[in-house]
Amino acid sequence: MIKLVGAALVLFAGTMLGFLQAARFAERPKQIRHLLHALQRLETEIGYGQTPLPEALARMAGVLPETLAVLFRRIADELRSSSGETVKNAWERILSEGWPTTAMKAGEKEAMLRLGSSLGGSGRDDQLKHVRLAVLQLQAEETSAREDQMKYERLSRSLGVLGAALVVILMM
């Protein structure tokens, strides 16, 4: 009886693990897409509105889902505070801290960090170039993320169930 309950638990856990992994694969291109939209927003804020960066970041956070929005809101708050931290440092620190909570990987992070190191530090045309460069990099990452999703989403789901089944069989 206990054995049966244990087997059921293992099966359940394995399945959940697989689903979780699959959800990460599905979430990554979605989050990159959101980020792309947000960067487009940033582009208009810089190019057309000439909005100061803290305000622009706060507005950018407005078009993002909560998991990502919180990062940019934190950067905006940091820049508005009197700590005197530079954009580069605040951006790097907060994004690095918060990155594990997102589904995104190192490639996207690198593109964003590179953007942060030049944000706010030059004229409008130059800023727009940097934002567009980041957009291009993110688009490349998005394509590869979609490929990964196609390949691994169902695979990891089945792998979870089957792996759990294997453990159960071995246990029996």
Next chain:
Amino acid sequence: MLPAWLAIFPPSLRTPLNKLPVSVIESLEEVRIREARPLEISYGGRFAFLTPDGSLTDEHEAGFRPNREDCRAFLEKLTDHSLYAVEEELRRGYVTVAGGHRVGLAGRTVLDGGHVRHLRDVAAFNVRIARARIGSAASVLPELLDPIARTIRHTLLVSPPQQGKTTLLRDLARAISAGEWNHPSARGWRGRKVGIVDERSEIAACERGVPTFDLGPRTDVLDACPKAEGMMMLVRSMSPEVVAVDEIGRPEDAEALREALHAGVRVLATAHASDLADVFERPVLSSLAREGMFGAYVLLSRSGSEVRHRVIGSREAEEEGLRRRRGSWNGVPRDAPRSELRSTPGDRDPGADRPEGTPGLAIKARALPLIRSPASREGGEAP
């Protein structure tokens, strides 16, 4: 209670400034930051260097030297981390921060077709602390009145830099808008609609379009707008009765001033010039002055923290200005007809409506700002 402007400095610069005695903080005029050179402050008409522990000295070797990091963080803070939003200001060499404090910048310019495109490697900053001196207009305003039109005459405030022009302009605008004419015959007059073109955001220190200085109840501010264009915009759209502008001197300003004059608006303007002779020497100002544009000139001079003023009517001004420099005007024949604009109400003899008790037109030598070193290491006596 620390003044709000301290927040614009990054922590490394704020620490020594924070330790300044209150008397110095209260009379502080400028903070001058130069990369790798000692930090200088000027207060109450004198200057001193600041040591790392916040005491004042006149030995520059002992001064605190901000490094490249400090300057970069300061520039970021000044521009609200957005150089792209202040490109126009960088081109002109200054930014204005919250509170109306103007920060002048110097560095390496980048040229484009012979014109300054922007400023990079900014290595020197001059923070000018803006203060509202409510009531400073009370002694000047009665001498500027035009009793028939129940408003002010066209007025030009003249002084060298750092003598309090903008501060006086700000308070004049407030007093006119609030109707504080401070003159017995003006007791029944009410406030006038005032329009301010605040090209450098210094007069009103607007935040999101709302002035942070008290400019009176009937004042409209056109923030960060070029003067010439702004004056016309105000006249067309906001029906001001008095238009106030800071630091005129470009040809298009003169054009706009003439337009405003003919639109029936009284003008309150400031200009950099050390005395009236200078006014009549500067091309744009002199053409305006000789046309009889201004009904009154206010000359400011300052010693320590006390600002003195002298009001001169247009005719005397013209005589005085011409008398002193007549010899040097080679291009203008002595008998050349001066442009006649005698019918303007601003050009009446001001002696008639000067209230009793105000000083006459005694010629006073121009006082240069007094520069002293602090009397002691502990920040000198209170100015």
